[in-house]
Amino acid sequence: MxxxxxxxxxxxxxxxxxxxxxxxxxxxxxxxxxxxxxxxxxxxxxxxxxxxxxxxxxxxxxxxxxxxxxxxxxxxxxxxxxxxxxxxxxxxxxxxxxxxxxxxxxxxxxxxxxxxxxxxxxxxxxxxxxxxxxxxxxxFNTPRTTSAISAKSNLAVRKQFIMALDGPGISLNLFASPMAWSHSNCIGVAFKLNVYFQNLDTRVIVRLCGVPAADGMVHSVDWGGTANPHILALGTTCGIVQTWDSLTQMQITDWSDDDSPVGGIHWNGNMLAVGRKDGRVSLFDIRSPRQVERVEGHRRHVIGTKWSPDGRCLATGDQSGSVHVWDMRAGGHVTANDRKVLMKHEGPVKAISWAPWQNGLLATGGLFPDGKIQLWNINKSNSPLTIPTETNVTALHWSPHCKEILSTHGLSWEPWHVIRRAEPPAKQAPRTPFSNSMTVHAYPSCDKIVSVNAHSAPIGHACIGPDGCSIFTVSPVEETIKMFKVWSAPAGKGKDDEGMSYKCAIR
Structure with a gap:
């Protein structure tokens, strides 16, 4: 079969x-x-x-x-x-x-x-x-497009400054904050015993005020924010604190009953926070002739002060590297998981900045021998994001339009200087990618987006404009103030930078 x-x-x-x-x-x-x-x-x-x-x-x-x-x-x-x-x-x-x-x-x-x-x-x-x-x-691959707001489409394309101002006599003190930019578009700068400002719309340069030599040099200045855009506060190395009206060029208040040298100062509405050399933070109200409150917790000179955008918290940094965050409504330290929010650097902390688009996000930068940028979330007790630079971090500014942060830098140093805790040499200091630069980092990746050698000498301080797009940097050694456009505002926001002169003098 x-x-x-x-x-x-x-x-x-x-x-x-x-x-x-x-x-x-x-x-x-x-x-x-x-x-x-x-x-x-x-x-x-x-x-x-x-x-x-x-x-x-x-x-x-x-x-x-x-x-x-x-x-x-x-x-x-x-x-x-x-x-x-x-x-x-x-x-x-x-x-x-x-x-x-x-x-x-x-x-x-x-x-x-x-x-x-x-x-x-x-x-x-x-x-x-x-x-x-x-x-x-x-x-199936979607190409990545660069945002027109990002620094990659602005500062990376045009790395040259768009305005330069002469700045002879600016304080060489690394802890000083001698420059501020008002919401009325005026740039104020301290020159030894005097304070000048220039209206960037009319280009008029005005000498606002001066202090006697016995009161010390003007150490820090700051404008009154959106609440008082025409009021400028100044603090001297001998403890003098005054406020002046830029419209009338008249003095408003004089808080000179404290002889402790001034550190960092910053406005929050009508309230002014002033760091002191003895570790105190004095709080003044423009409507009161005397100090209204004091905050104690630091042991060294408070050289950095910054209010949060909502005005609830105050971050302060001192010469030893300690950073405290205060809840002014509760009258004490901010706590996370029943623990005080305390941050630490290995060097003095002057550069402090709050993110305007995320509550509780704080950036701090350390000077020699630290040289690091740390990004903290005060609502959580986890470790911060760290960006090592091996240079002096002199200023930090978040962009209000995108998740990017700008840092300005001064001198760098050899690794053995950090080990020995010796002073870095001023002339023989080695150069690094961050030396004397203005650098923009992405958040939360911390990747470097663009870095520009803004000055040939160390950058001592920087301030951000009212539109959140432009930055003024100052180099006391170079005696030059420069303006750069770093970001762009979304459609319908910001001011037009066309017509700005490329060279003018503030004195």
């Missing part, structure tokens, strides 16, 4: 697929295979015979016989990876004259597509497949 069945199948296959006279298809492996549905349907239905046109195929026993070694190990081939390789199949694909015409029109008639077997691809075919696969992968 087995022999008769095999003979019948052989006769059926010979009727459907006549073989060539030179070759025979009577091998045992072929005859033992089970007929497919296509064969049965063709042999049983006369209607389907008229619809199918199957070409002649030549079968060889050597191609159909599977070796034991090929079943044990899988070998890499050059066949198309999107088609299954069936080298031992006994039947062809169900092709018709119509499918052949369609395949030819699309260029698919070749031995790789219609004959699912392994063929050796030529180098030209391999190259074409690589090109096609690369083109297909590019369709």
């Amino acid at each position: 087995q022999g008769r069945s095999n003979s019948a199948q052989q006769n059926m296959l010979s009727d459907l697929y006549p073989l060539t006279p030179q070759r025979s298809c009577s091998q045992t492996p072929l005859l033992k295979r089970t007929p497919s549905r296509a064969t049965l349907s063709i042999s049983q239905s006369s209607k389907k015979k008229r619809r199918f046109s199957i070409p002649n195929f030549e079968f060889e026993a050597t191609e159909l016989r599977a070796s034991p070694a090929s079943e044990a190990a899988v070998e890499e081939t050059d066949a198309d990876r999107f088609l299954a390789v069936r080298g031992s199949t006994t039947l062809p694909l169900n092709t018709t004259p119509r499918t052949n015409r369609v395949a030819k029109s699309f260029g698919l008639v070749d031995d790789r597509v219609l004959n699912c077997g392994e063929t050796s691809a030529t180098p030209a075919q391999t190259k074409v497949r690589s090109i096609l696969r690369r083109c297909a992968s590019e369709l």
